[in-house]
Amino acid sequence: MTTLADKLAPYATAFRRDGFVMVPDLLGADELDRYGAAVDDAVARRKRFDNRKLGDKTPYEQSFIQCINLWEDTPAVRPLTFHPVVCETAARLLGIDKLRLWHDQALYKEASGRLTDPHQDQPYWPMVETDTITAWIPFDGSSHTTGCMGYVPGSHAVGLRVFVNIFKPEDALEILKMPEIKDTPPVYVEVPRGGVAFHHGLTVHMAKPNLGSRTRRVHTMIFFRNGSTRKNNFPHDSVERYHIAIGAPIDSPVTPIAWPRAAGDLPEPPNAPISELFANAVKLGAFPDKAGRADR
Template identity: 35%
Template sequence: AAYREAIVNAVRRHNPETRPLEERDTYGKAFLQTMNLWEVDEAVRRFTFSPRFAKLAADLMGVEAVRLYHDQALFKEAGGGHTPWHQDQYYWPLGTDNTITLWMPLVDATELMGTMTFASQSHREGYLGAIEISDRSEEHFRQFVAERGFPLVSSGFLRAGDATFHSGWTLHCAPGNRTDRTREAMTIIYFQDGARLLEPDNKNRVQDLARWHPGQKPGELAASPLNPVLYRRKS
């Protein structure tokens, strides 16, 4: 990926995690998470604001325009733990089903490094409850996926610069990294322009509302300076 060096360097400068793997909880072992790098690095900003990526997101959701929710680098370290089953949108106080995440490896990534598995069609179930990513979400959603019989789709081997897209409601997980190399990945979250903010129903949505929508209140259009329109279809 052409932007790998810039993203990796930005993560090194801005990721706050200093604990060794063995001292972290399940979520902490899953990956190093560094958010909104576009705010602090101009090269990353060019990546995150790519109109080509944003157009793909708009096309996949069938909407006229998309805004940025946030970007985040997800680096699963060598020996890093599994990513439990979860729904991304549990964290987002957005009143729309039209949300989508681009996930792009910055290095060639095999399943041994922890590429993702999706429960296909699970997004149709919508919000499945206030269950944050944890050992509990792993147990609960693994059982739910098995009971509902959702087809499991693995992204498998991905070359650097390939990308997957998944809905904010799609249940997904990833195995641990069983290699000696960090699985470096960059993500961008998009949502439909015109979506309104929800009253947060869990502590994580309270935090997200404050961080990604500063100065805004539930019921308002989700359109803070941190949520620019990244693509609008020409009429």
């Protein structure tokens, strides 16, 4: 009998070499319809007080609408964030036996939304270890027109070299000038509906603008190896809420085990409040407005 691990073997080889891979047919059409509607509702609820036009937003916000930790306040999203096939695939690609969630997030690129600037993810996470991976799920698939992702092959092997302030687009192109990758063009990957794109936390990546007439609807999950430890005092809600000390394992209800889990076993949302450091992000809908919502 062929197992998922057997099927994923060639994809894992490509992931180790390139730092990204697209795995087709991980989600069915009915799942995409159901989960897409759930994330749509969650994003609409989080952003219900934001009536700004696209041109009135910051360049960062013009790249995408970002709603983090939807699994906490939207029960219908939880089975997607902890989808057993997607989570196992992430673990197999990384080659690890136990995976935790760092956070999930919707990244909705509006029609006419600008490009996403090149960057690595790892600098934004106060984590010593770099066994990290993002699952990128476009509910309608993605294309060059609608804002598919681009990756610099092999850039994950360069290590953590440049902190890109993605809030300042004028600084973002500096990462592409690293000597090790300056002559390596990005590879843009279209994702068919049902496919999931994965990239390493150290892979330099970006996305095209959305030239289509509809919002590019994407849900992502960021995972990390169980046992990873906090690196420094760089503020991040995934470690602040339960006061994870520098050098301590990142292990709390905010970052539950994602794989392996028993079938149908979904973690309960944390009860710890969002740190006051992120009060403004809560007001903007980027984070849940309160922990452990009663609507679950």
